[in-house]
Amino acid sequence: MSESTGFFSKKNIREILFSSLGVLLTAIGLVSFLIPFHIAAGGVSGIAIILSHFLPLPVGVLMYLLNGVLFLISFFVIGREFGLRSVYCTFLLNFLIDLFDRGIPFPKYTGDDLILSALLGVIISALGMAITFNQNSSTGGTDIVARILNKYAGTSMGLSLLLIDLVIGVFAGVAYETRVGMYSVLSVILNGLTIDYIIRVLNNTLTVLIISEKNNAISDFIMKTLERGVTRLKGEGAWTQNEKNMLYIALKRKEMTDTIRQIREIDPKAFIVVQEAAHVIGEGFTHISRIF
Incomplete structure (x- = not known):
């Protein structure tokens, strides 16, 4: 009944493959539906956008710096396995977003229905994030903070992300257009609820x-x-x-x-x-x- 525990064990390879699938779905949700409408459903990207108003650094550089700090914390607080997989998933997510957004002609929602775009984007990306979380990994950023809260405070992954990203969404709404900020907050709430539901289904x-x-x-x-x-x-x-x-x-x-x-x-x-x-x-x- 037990499986080998080496890096190339069936269990490890299966979890990495499912983590990659989750990252792919997350990238599709972001690139096809959320990014075109500048809907920031929390995360390190939201923090970086806000900080870029106060620091002379581009958003991309701030994201790498923030993720770097969070990765170091995850190695020591959560564990080496989670940290390594999170590094892999984060770089894969960044690569896929760049590839789909600028490298290849990837289909994007071109309608004018902001609500539909937010709903579809959050559901697809939340499904991907839930699959990734379920393989003891994350896509970096505030996912790591949520995992730490999950471990030491006992809050669920979805609720932890909801609390963190809700704060980010509120600040983003203050800094940018009110309408986009409102949809960002709505997306944050839907994202947290969807992740919790999917994780429960996957572990039923x-x-x-x-x-x-x-x-x-x-x-x-x-x-x-x-x-x-x-x-x-x-x-x-x-x-x-x-x-x-x-x-x-x-x-x-x-x-x-x-x-x-x-x-x-x-x-x-x-x-x-x-x-x-x-x-x-x-x-x-x-x-x-x-x-x-």
Whole structure:
């Protein structure tokens, strides 16, 4: 059930690939919908834009300086793995934004509906950010501050980003056009809510209690085919007063349909109770270091 933990392990490669997919979606949301309308949904870019009014430095330089400081903090406070992946994802995001915005002709929203542009941009970019967060990484910037708050203050990633970026959005609205500032604040709120929702969906886990006369066959299927652990519990029927062995397992939602189908094939009379779990911490699910 365990996977190797080296850099080239299947788990590590899978997480890097999903992180890259998340960064790609984030870049598409920004370039196609948010940047054309100058909607600053918080982040280091928003801070850099505000600071550029007071410091003789361009926005790009300020972004690199701010991200550099935040990366150093993430290495020491959150951990080396998170810091390295965040550096990779941040540089990939910057590269893709430059590529899509100036390097190649990438489709951009050309309508005049600011609300539609903000909604589509935030939903797509928030989906990408949530996928990246779920792989123990970030796209840099205030994501790192949000992860630190998540770890030490217990606030969710979405709420942490919401609080940080809301402040940035308010200041951006004061510094720039009021209408754009209002949509920036709206985008910040939608971004935080969307990220929280998507992360919950991606980590949706179920616990299953099975009472069957064919526990051995069911256990073999779960351990060998699904590569999941099984816990045997002893119980007693109140009516029959007969002892019964029960099986207790935790599964990802995507595994549930095939599992129920297979259990029914093994024992059509099996009694099955399925419950949603807020968190499942341990091997094969969320590592304890990622629950803050």
